[in-house]
Amino acid sequence: MTIHKKIASRAVLALAAVTALGAATAQAAPIKACLITKTDSNPYFVTMRTGALAEAKKLGVDLKTYAGKYDGDNQSQVSAIETCIADGAKGILITPSDTQAIVPTVEKARKAGLLVIALDTALDPTNAADMTFATDNFEAGKLIGEWAKAKLGAKAKDAKIAMLDLSISHPTVDIDRDHGFLAGFGVPIKDPKTFDVPDPQIVGHAETGGSEEGGQKGMETLLARNPNINLVYAINEPAAFGAYQALKSVGKTKDVTIVAIDGSCSGVAGVKAGIIGADSQQYPLKMASMGIAAIVKFAKDGTKPAASAGKDFFNTGTQLITAHPEPGVASISPAKGAKLCWGN
Structure with missing residues (x-):
């Protein structure tokens, strides 16, 4: 083998190694997800965030959290969803402040391929989200x-x-x-x-x-x-x-x-x-942990969560x-x- 062929061969092997490393790195990249709550002051939503972060850590999910400035702050939630889409998130968990006004932005996220799950509060209409995990x-x-x-x-x-x-x-x-x-x-x-x-x-x-x-x-x-x-x-x-x-x-x-x-x-x-x-x-920890697990499953095989029998949401009790x-x-x-x- 000539010196030029050896160099070329080594270059091909090096390129293959870099490609394989890049593929392995991409494969190992954590699933990205977002949690968007109404506020970050109400103990209920603080607990929900704590539960979501704990489950995300357990399942290796890169979770970013956002919240409205006050209960009813729709614009902050709209901005958060747009940020999540741009960041390449696979799913969004949201407790909507305005259940109707947020719908067009949720539809935008779903069209971009994200799984959107409402927690605690259903959207109006309910089917504007892929699923709702909530108290009845x-x-x-x-x-x-x-x-x-x-x-x-x-x-x-x-x-x-x-x-x-x-x-x-x-x-x-x-x-x-x-x-x-x-x-x-x-x-x-x-x-x-x-x-x-x-x-x-x-x-x-x-x-x-x-x-x-x-x-x-x-x-x-x-x-x-x-x-x-x-x-x-x-x-x-x-x-x-x-x-x-x-x-x-x-x-x-x-x-x-x-x-x-x-x-x-x-x-x-x-x-x-x-x-x-x-x-x-209510059981917000259950809502949050189930939501993170649902995003992981969706990211892996495209499966979306199912509602409780006879309802258009999953009843967390x-x-x-x-x-x-x-x-x-x-x-x-x-x-x-x-x-x-x-x-x-």
């Missing part, structure tokens, strides 16, 4: 409504109800929990798509942003409208704690029953302390927690709830 929010609301009706007994027909909701945009989670509670309490829902349900028992609705400050302000507004409120529906625990502070300032904590949805460790402690009468527990169980309403104790709780 209507059922969670129904549980606290049924418990409240049983708790008030004969006084239920004369109840004066304060509705502490989430956002003026009324995302699907707002409507489902709100309507579930009213249905459980026995208030007829004539139109499932209409947020406001006219009924003389409802004193009014207040948007809280899902925060304690918002809950307190909303409760103060509704108390000014009717000081005889004796039942409070809260979209989540921060709103419930805010309502309690408003009631405490006017000496009405013993006269009013508060119900909520979340099931965090602080919320369960609130149930045990008697601040919240009943609380439907809910249980009612109360220190005062009522006949006919399934519930667990605060002690058991504390073993299943999330966050601080």
